[in-house]
Amino acid sequence: MTVQGVVDPRGVFTDVCIGYPGSMPDDKVLEESALFKRASRGDLKNVWLVGNSGLPLMDWVLVPYTHQNLTWTQHNFNEKIRDIQTVSKEAFARLKGRWSCLQKRTEVKLQDLPAVLGACCVLHNICEMRNEEMGPELKVDLFDDEMMPENSLRSAGAIQARDHIAHNLLHHAGLAGTSSL
Numbered sequence: 175m176t177v178q179g180v181v182d183p184r185g186v187f188t189d190v191c192i193g194y195p196g197s198m199p200d201d202k203v204l205e206e207s208a209l210f211k212r213a214s215r216g217d218l219k220n221v222w223l224v225g226n227s228g229l230p231l232m233d234w235v236l237v238p239y240t241h242q243n244l245t246w247t248q249h250n251f252n253e254k255i256r257d258i259q260t261v262s263k264e265a266f267a268r269l270k271g272r273w274s275c276l277q278k279r280t281e282v283k284l285q286d287l288p289a290v291l292g293a294c295c296v297l298h299n300i301c302e303m304r305n306e307e308m309g310p311e312l313k314v315d316l317f318d319d320e321m322m323p324e325n326s327l328r329s330a331g332a333i334q335a336r337d338h339i340a341h342n343l344l345h346h347a348g349l350a351g352t353s354s355l
C-alpha cells in the first residue's frame with residue numbers, strides 16, 4: 175500500500191495520501207490525492223513542492239531535469255532538488271524505522287491498513303516535533319521504485335518557472351556557468 179507524503183524541513187508530515195496499491199505510479203496517486211484537488215482549485219498559491227522524477231512538472235510541483243547534457247544551471251538545480259528530497263527520504267526512513275509494522279507483512283485487515291498507516295504518521299510527527307532521537311539499530315534503507323510518469327509535463331509555464339528558479343539558485347550561489355555536463 176502506498177503512502178505518499180509531503181514533509182516540512184524538519185521531517186514532519188504536512189500531508190499524506192494513503193490507501194492506493196503499491197503498484198500504482200506516483201503520478202496517479204498524486205492525481206487521486208486531496209492535495210492535488212486543493213492545487214487544482216487554486217488553494218496552493220505561491221507554493222512549490224519538490225517531487226521525484228516519478229511526478230510530472232506542474233505549476234506547483236518541481237521535479238529534476240531528466241534529459242542528458244545538463245547545463246551547469248540545471249545540474250545545480252538537480253543537486254538542490256536532491257538535497258530537499260533527502261529530507262523527505264530520511265523522514266520516511268525514520269517513519270518506517272520507528273514502526274516495525276511498516277517493515278513487513280501485517281496481520282491488519284486491508285481495509286484497516288490506511289488507518290494504521292495514518293496513525294503511524296501521526297505518531298511519527300509527535301516524535302519529530304519532540305526531537306525524539308532514534309537509535310542506529312532502527313535505521314532502515316528505503317527502496318524507491320520511481321516510475322517515469324506517462325505525461326511528464328502538465329504545464330508549459332512550469333518549464334519557464336523551473337528554469338527561472340534554477341537560474342536564480344545558481345546566480346545567488348555565485349556559481350554561474352554555461353557549460354554542459
